Amino acid sequence: MIGRFFYIILLVGVLSGCVALETKQTKQAAFPSMYTDARPSSILILPAINKSTASDASGYITATLTQPFADAGYYVFPTLLTTDIFNNEGILDGTQALGIPKPIFKKSFGADSVLFVTINKWDKNYVVFAGNVTVGISYVLISTITEDILWSYDQEVVVDTSGDSSAGLIGALIATAISTAVQDYIPVAHQVNAAAVGTMPYGKYHPSVGQDGAIASVSPSAQKKALE
Amino acid sequence: MMIKSRGIHIFALVMLLSGCVVTSDAGYYWGSYSKTYYAVLKNPTAENILAHEDNLRNIIKVSNERDLKVAPGIQAELGYLLSKNSSNQEAVALYEKEAQLYPESKIFLERLLSDQKQ
Numbered sequence: 001m002i003g004r005f006f007y008i009i010l011l012v013g014v015l016s017g018c019v020a021l022e023t024k025q026t027k028q029a030a031f032p033s034m035y036t037d038a039r040p041s042s043i044l045i046l047p048a049i050n051k052s053t054a055s056d057a058s059g060y061i062t063a064t065l066t067q068p069f070a071d072a073g074y075y076v077f078p079t080l081l082t083t084d085i086f087n088n089e090g091i092l093d094g095t096q097a098l099g100i101p102k103p104i105f106k107k108s109f110g111a112d113s114v115l116f117v118t119i120n121k122w123d124k125n126y127v128v129f130a131g132n133v134t135v136g137i138s139y140v141l142i143s144t145i146t147e148d149i150l151w152s153y154d155q156e157v158v159v160d161t162s163g164d165s166s167a168g169l170i171g172a173l174i175a176t177a178i179s180t181a182v183q184d185y186i187p188v189a190h191q192v193n194a195a196a197v198g199t200m201p202y203g204k205y206h207p208s209v210g211q212d213g214a215i216a217s218v219s220p221s222a223q224k225k226a227l228e
Numbered sequence: 229m230m231i232k233s234r235g236i237h238i239f240a241l242v243m244l245l246s247g248c249v250v251t252s253d254a255g256y257y258w259g260s261y262s263k264t265y266y267a268v269l270k271n272p273t274a275e276n277i278l279a280h281e282d283n284l285r286n287i288i289k290v291s292n293e294r295d296l297k298v299a300p301g302i303q304a305e306l307g308y309l310l311s312k313n314s315s316n317q318e319a320v321a322l323y324e325k326e327a328q329l330y331p332e333s334k335i336f337l338e339r340l341l342s343d344q345k346q
Contacts, residue, residue: 042332056270063266070300071252075332078301080265081308081340110335186262205300206254 025220027201028213031151034201035213038143040112040150041204042075044105046094047086052122052136056185058093061119061137064189068197069115073206077109094118106144113150116140121156130162133185135192138226141200153218154225155196159188199223256299259287281309300330304337311344319344 028035045065050058062083066076091097094116105111121136136156143150199218202209251257264280284306291298307322323337 059266059269063262063269066301067252067258067262067299070256071254073254075300075330077333077336078305078308080268080305108339110332112332186266190262208253 022219022221024216025218025223026214026216027199027218030199030218030220030223031201033143033148033150035210038146038148038150039201039203040074040141040143042077042110042112043069043115043141044077044082044109044111044113044144045069045079045115045117046097047083047092049094049116049118052119054122054124057119057122057135060185060189061117061193064186064193065115065117067190068193069200070205072197072200073203073209075203075205077111082109102142102144102147104144111144113141113143116142120154124161130160132158132160132162133188134158135188137192137196139196140226149227151200152223152226153196153199154222155192157188157192157195159191161188251294251296255296257287257291257294257296258299259283259290261287261299261302277309281306284309298325298329300333301326303329304333308340316344 033039045062048058048061048065062079066079070076086092086097097114098116102114105114116139118138119136120138121134123134125132125134134156135158136154138154139152140149141151142148199222202212260283264276264283267276268280270276284302287302288298288306290296291302303322304326307319307326310316310322311319320341323341327334327337
């Protein structure tokens with residue numbers, strides 16, 4: 001009986017196109033330094049690197065990044081301020097900050113870590129009444145003290161954007177009918193960020209800090225892919 | 229046991245009726261932060277900036293009313309926007325509150341403050 005149950009789960013997993021073959025690693029095994037004194041208490045988010053074809057993707061990602069990292073227990077420097085400061089220094093996106101020695105961010109901002117965010121994919125697909133968007137983002141968190149990589153993840157999600165079902169039938173029809181420009185991608189951005197941050201060990205302001213090491217939520221290939 | 233479970237139901241009902249403020253794991257209230265912030269990023273008009281300021285004020289107000297810690301960055305961000313409109317006194321007070329709540333921000337905010345004084 002139990003055997004059959006597992007078989008059905010496996011079958012559903014395979015049919016839904018979910019990659020069930022890779023064994024998930026625990027947070028502690030994947031990111032051991034995050035369970036030592038090396039765990040940062042603050043994160044400085046660098047302006048996103050946009051490699052996608054959608055120019056508006058950066059805005060959506062920037063506007064939704066602070067929340068999940070703060071909720072995971074870290075102090076996140078307000079990006080509305082830091083983006084202005086970076087821009088004044090001639091850093092318009094994270095690419096220009098790649099070569100900067102990381103301790104400089106410790107000295108000038110007091111930040112324990114810097115987060116590089118790259119938007120690899122933001123592909124909108126529209127067919128008359130249906131639509132979806134494929135979003136691929138990679139995140140790399142680097143210590144400003146040791147310059148070691150503390151956390152990395154590559155997250156890809158496909159989100160159905162065919163109208164807004166919460167707006168009722170007429171609302172959904174209208175939503176599907178109007179142009180791509182009006183689509184609200186904030187929930188999409190929230191979804192992709194939340195999925196990635198779910199693999200990150202909690203920081204000092206989270207009530208379960210240090211107690212989440214056994215959670216097996218990390219895909220080793222996604223951890224590695226972010227560094228490519 | 230019976231009374232306890234009824235208590236939980238009443239609690240749930242009260243939460244529902246009071247317009248249940250959604251908070252995160254870390255206990256923060258964010259209101260519609262990313263929505264008004266995105267509008268500013270996309271189109272930094274005076275109107276959009278003002279709407280974001282109002283949103284930030286509301287997040288601080290609701291957090292204080294519910295005895296929640298104001299989320300990281302919120303007070304500093306409001307202070308920064310106000311300092312651009314030369315509401316410097318209020319900005320300094322907000323920076324101080326942020327630094328008090330999150331000592332990690334101290335170096336950054338002190339530097340910001342000295343830059344603004346020049």
